[in-house]
Amino acid sequence: xxxxxxxxxxxxxxxxxxxxxRTRMRIRSRTxxxxxxxxxxxxxQATLIDLVGHVKPxxxxxxxxxxxxxxxxxxxIEIVIPYYEAxxxxxxxxxxxxxxxxxxxxxxEIMSITDDRNKHQQLSLKCRVAERSILPxxxxxxxxxxxxxxxxxxxxxxxxxxxxxxxxxxMIQTVATLIVGTSYxxxxxxxxxxxxxxxxxIPGGDTLFTGVTTAFxxxxxxSGANNANKDGGNGxxxxxxxxxxxxxxxxxxxxGLNGGNGNIADLAPYRGAGGGGINxxxxxxxxxxxxxxxxxxxxxxxxxxxxxxxxxxxxxxxxLAGGGLGGGGNGGYSSxxxxxxxxxxxxxTxxxxxxxxxTGSGTGINTGANGGSGTIYLRYAGTSALGxxxxxxxxxxxxxxxxxxxxxxxxxxx
Numbered sequence: 001x002x003x004x005x006x007x008x009x010x011x012x013x014x015x016x017x018x019x020x021x022r023t024r025m026r027i028r029s030r031t032x033x034x035x036x037x038x039x040x041x042x043x044x045q046a047t048l049i050d051l052v053g054h055v056k057p058x059x060x061x062x063x064x065x066x067x068x069x070x071x072x073x074x075x076x077i078e079i080v081i082p083y084y085e086a087x088x089x090x091x092x093x094x095x096x097x098x099x100x101x102x103x104x105x106x107x108x109e110i111m112s113i114t115d116d117r118n119k120h121q122q123l124s125l126k127c128r129v130a131e132r133s134i135l136p137x138x139x140x141x142x143x144x145x146x147x148x149x150x151x152x153x154x155x156x157x158x159x160x161x162x163x164x165x166x167x168x169x170x171m172i173q174t175v176a177t178l179i180v181g182t183s184y185x186x187x188x189x190x191x192x193x194x195x196x197x198x199x200x201x202i203p204g205g206d207t208l209f210t211g212v213t214t215a216f217x218x219x220x221x222x223s224g225a226n227n228a229n230k231d232g233g234n235g236x237x238x239x240x241x242x243x244x245x246x247x248x249x250x251x252x253x254x255x256g257l258n259g260g261n262g263n264i265a266d267l268a269p270y271r272g273a274g275g276g277g278i279n280x281x282x283x284x285x286x287x288x289x290x291x292x293x294x295x296x297x298x299x300x301x302x303x304x305x306x307x308x309x310x311x312x313x314x315x316x317x318x319x320l321a322g323g324g325l326g327g328g329g330n331g332g333y334s335s336x337x338x339x340x341x342x343x344x345x346x347x348x349t350x351x352x353x354x355x356x357x358x359t360g361s362g363t364g365i366n367t368g369a370n371g372g373s374g375t376i377y378l379r380y381a382g383t384s385a386l387g388x389x390x391x392x393x394x395x396x397x398x399x400x401x402x403x404x405x406x407x408x409x410x411x412x413x414x
Contacts, residue, residue: 170236295326
C-alpha cells in the first residue's frame with residue numbers, strides 16, 4: 001500500500017530517526033478534552049488523511065507494534081509523517097498496531113508540531129495518549145442443522161422374526177457466530193452397519209462442528225431372534241426392537257424419538273419395529289405395522305430431508321415395511337420363498353437402515369441394511385457464498401439465503 005495520500009505527503013518521510021516503527025495511521029480533525037486522564041469525550045469528526053507514518057518505540061509502544069498501556073493512560077510519543085499543511089495541535093492521530101489489518105487502535109492527541117518541510121518535507125509530532133479501543137472482529141451469524149449418522153438395521157435368520165429398523169441420526173439446530181479467517185472442523189457421522197443373523201445393528205456415527213453441540217448417531221435395530229440383542233439400541237433416535245414377542249423394547253432417542261417395541265400381539269407377518277425419527281417414533285412391530293418414524297424439514301420448512309428411521313423386517317411375507325419419510329430404509333421381506341434384502345438409509349440424511357426379513361423357514365442368515373450418513377447444513381443471509389470448505393459440499397443460493405450442505409468431513413474457513 002502507499003505510504004501516504006493527499007497533497008505533498010507522497011512517499012515516506014525523507015529522514016527517519018533510527019529505530020522508528022512503520023505503521024498505518026489516520027489523522028482526524030478532533031479536539032479532545034484536557035481531562036485528568038486524557039480520555040477523549042467528544043465525537044470523532046471527519047478524517048483528514050490516511051497515511052503510513054513512523055512511531056518511535058518507547059517503554060509502552062514496542063517495535064513489534066504491541067501497545068502495553070491501559071486505556072486513558074498519559075503517555076507521550078513521537079510520530080513522524082509526511083508534510084501536510086492542515087494538521088493542527090489538538091487533532092487526533094489514530095495509530096494501528098500493524099501496517100496491515102490490525103484490530104487494536106490507539107488515539108494520540110497532537111501536543112506540538114515540528115515543521116521540517118523546507119528540509120525534509122515532513123512533520124514531527126509530539127503526542128500523548130488520548131484513548132485506546134478495539135475494532136470489531138469481522139464475523140457473521142449462521143444457522144446450523146447437524147444430523148448424525150443413521151443406525152444399522154437388525155439382523156435375523158430365515159426361521160426367525162423380522163429385525164428392527166435402525167434409528168435415525170439425532171438432530172441439533174442452533175445459531176453460531178463465525179469469526180472471519182477462523183477454521184472450523186466439520187465431522188460427518190457415518191451410517192451404522194446392518195447386522196447379520198442374531199446380532200443388533202451398529203449405531204451411527206456422531207456429527208460435530210467445532211464449538212457446536214454434537215448430533216448423535218442413531219441406535220441400531222434389534223435382532224429378530226429371542227436373545228439379548230432383540231432390543232433396539234439407544235442413540236440420537238432409538239432403534240426399533242426385533243419382532244420376537246412382547247418383550248422386545250425400542251431404543252431411547254436422546255435428540256429425537258424412540259424406536260418401536262416388538263410384536264406385542266405376536267401377529268403375522270411378525271414384523272420388527274420401526275426405528276425412531278425426529279418427528280415421530282417408530283411404529284411397533286404388530287402385524288402390518290413396523291414403519292419407521294418420520295424426519296424433519298430442513299430449517300423447519302420445505303421437504304423432510306433428514307432423520308427418518310428404518311422399517312422393520314418381516315417373516316414369510318411379501319409386504320415390506322416402509323422407512324420413515326426423510327431417508328429411512330425399507331425393511332426386508334419374503335418373495336417367492338426368497339428373503340429380499342432391506343434397503344439402506346439414504347446418504348446424508350441420517351436415515352436408519354431397514355431391518356432384515358426372512359422366509360419363515362430354513363436356516364438362511366439375513367443382514368440388516370446400513371444407516372445413511374449424517375450431514376451439516378450451514379445457512380446465512382446473503383446472495384453470495386462465504387468461506388471455503390475442504391470436504392465435499394453443495395451450495396444453494398436463493399430467497400435471500402446461502403445454504404451449504406457438508407456431505408463429507410472437512411474444514412470450513414469462514
